[in-house]
Structures are given as structure tokens and as C-alpha cells.
Amino acid sequence: MSEFLPKEVRDGLDQARVRAARRDKRRLRVQVGPEAYTIQSFGAEAFTLRADGAPHLRGLVDIYKGSEHLYQALIVTAALDGLEMRYEFKRMTRTRQNVPLDYDPGPNVPAGLIARQ
Numbered sequence: 001m002s003e004f005l006p007k008e009v010r011d012g013l014d015q016a017r018v019r020a021a022r023r024d025k026r027r028l029r030v031q032v033g034p035e036a037y038t039i040q041s042f043g044a045e046a047f048t049l050r051a052d053g054a055p056h057l058r059g060l061v062d063i064y065k066g067s068e069h070l071y072q073a074l075i076v077t078a079a080l081d082g083l084e085m086r087y088e089f090k091r092m093t094r095t096r097q098n099v100p101l102d103y104d105p106g107p108n109v110p111a112g113l114i115a116r117q
Helices: 007-023
Strands: 028-032 035-042 046-050 059-065 068-081 084-094
Touching: 028 046, 035 059
Parallel strands: none
Antiparallel strands: 028 035, 028 059, 035 046, 046 084, 059 068, 068 084
16 A cells, blocks of 8 residues: 555655654664664564664574563574565574473472461
């Protein structure tokens, strides 16, 4: 549908989307070493960044939402797609928020504790 809109309207919509993304501080971001970039769109197989200033990323990156570490992704390709740089990843692994146990808790572990009154 966007191909039927005049160029000025499409440019205005793109600028409005960029302004809205800047205002949202809990937005997804990709971090590579000390550098962080705001993610414009995120899917099961790829994510996009704004084309201006976007590097050609390749390899292992971390994806955050605010300060919460969500995923580690292995980027295999990067391509320019209009005003956005599209990065496709080979795998995306959800990070754990707790430490994995290195022992078997056993069958008689209580599910919870009942507080005394």
C-alpha cells in the first residue's frame, strides 16, 4: 500500500516512526562490544536498524530490552533494505535469568514454604 502514497507522505511517515522510536527508552537494542544500536523491527529470523550509521554487523551480538538481556544472536548476513539495514541471524538463543543447577534437586523437594501465622 505504501507504493501508492506520494513520496512526501512516505518520507513523513518514516520520520514520524523514527521520532517515536527515539522516545521509547525500553525499546529493543543490539549491543556489540561498547556500541549499542536501536532496533527498528524484530522478527523470528531477522531484525532491522536505521540505515544511517548502521554498521555491517556479523557474528555474535546481544539483544536487550531496556537493561534486560533477552537474546544472543549469531548474525550471518546484512543487507540494505531502503532506509533500513536488515540483519538475518542463524540462531537466536534466549538468555537465562537464573543460574542453571549443577545438581539434581531430588524427588522430595518442597514446592514452596508455608509461613507461620
